[in-house]
Amino acid sequence: MAHGLNTSYWEFREFLEKEDANFLYAFEALYNINPLDDTEPWYTEAAQKRWNTIVDKKLWSKFEQVIGEPDTTAMIGLSDAVTEGMPSVGIRHHMDLYWEKEFGFISKMHDYIRRWIESIDTSNVSCKKKSLFKSDAYFLNFNYTDILEKSYCIRNVLHIHGGVNTICDISPIIGHCNKNDIRKHREWAKEADDKFFEAQASVLDAVANYLETIYKDSTEIIINNQDFFEKISNVENICVFGWSGGDADRPYLKEIIQNVSDVKWNIYWYNEDDYKKLCSIFEEEGIKGNNIEYIPSSCFWDECEL
Numbered sequence: 001m002a003h004g005l006n007t008s009y010w011e012f013r014e015f016l017e018k019e020d021a022n023f024l025y026a027f028e029a030l031y032n033i034n035p036l037d038d039t040e041p042w043y044t045e046a047a048q049k050r051w052n053t054i055v056d057k058k059l060w061s062k063f064e065q066v067i068g069e070p071d072t073t074a075m076i077g078l079s080d081a082v083t084e085g086m087p088s089v090g091i092r093h094h095m096d097l098y099w100e101k102e103f104g105f106i107s108k109m110h111d112y113i114r115r116w117i118e119s120i121d122t123s124n125v126s127c128k129k130k131s132l133f134k135s136d137a138y139f140l141n142f143n144y145t146d147i148l149e150k151s152y153c154i155r156n157v158l159h160i161h162g163g164v165n166t167i168c169d170i171s172p173i174i175g176h177c178n179k180n181d182i183r184k185h186r187e188w189a190k191e192a193d194d195k196f197f198e199a200q201a202s203v204l205d206a207v208a209n210y211l212e213t214i215y216k217d218s219t220e221i222i223i224n225n226q227d228f229f230e231k232i233s234n235v236e237n238i239c240v241f242g243w244s245g246g247d248a249d250r251p252y253l254k255e256i257i258q259n260v261s262d263v264k265w266n267i268y269w270y271n272e273d274d275y276k277k278l279c280s281i282f283e284e285e286g287i288k289g290n291n292i293e294y295i296p297s298s299c300f301w302d303e304c305e306l
Helices: 008-021 021-029 045-058 060-066 072-083 092-118 147-152 181-196 198-211 218-224 226-231 247-259 272-284
Strands: 140-143 157-159 235-242 262-270 292-296
Touching: 008 021, 008 060, 008 092, 045 060, 060 247, 060 262, 072 092, 072 198, 092 198, 181 198, 218 226, 218 247, 226 247, 262 272, 272 292
Parallel strands: 140 157, 235 262, 262 292
Antiparallel strands: none
16 A cells, blocks of 8 residues: 555455445445445435445454454344244255355455455556665565565565465465354354254354355464475564554464564554554564664655656
């Protein structure tokens, strides 16, 4: 975004609304969000703007955190209405198919993320930091675009969560870190199965399937990229820029800390809320005192013209 690209998750929402509004509305409904009816007499552009602001704050501005927190109570509650009048046994397979139709749409999310990212044109991005050129630093990149490679000619880049196919073999990975909820619903489903409560077991497994589809397994990602974390053992300085410190990404910070020693940290923050959050995160990890400096992100760029 600092390079002028519209890559916020709200922009992803707008992409979805154009590409597949039914997918978007079905997704948002699981988080108790329903679109405004623009045919109503009370509908105005001002009302839509207020709605946009509320929905952005509720879901899209903290997308990867909130997607792991759908209204599972409401999802499970649907089962009673759907199975009313049906026999209690012999319906498991039928209900599994039903819930796959109701909640299985989420399997399209990763493909839509890829298509959105690959639709973003980076060809006219202007360079903003001269010192990035010819850098022999290692880059752990949480973004999906090819700006580092295309605009700054950098090659030592690990796109830890995948990226566009021009620079990465792995498609973009998004997800939450709510593993406990997945485990909990699986356990409840098994208990229901053991008691022959087939309808309840089916919907509980369906909720677990939904959460599992958009789960980001940071532990597995770290294992798959262990060579990167091992080769940073001799670094002397670490610069953190544009990192939100979300729970799903905390394991990467822990892994870096385990693989380095006597490192100077420069942490760039965007606003006061980010500053407070980042201070808390790094202090919890034992990084404080003279080993760390917090710097406004505006100081990172030198607006180079090349």
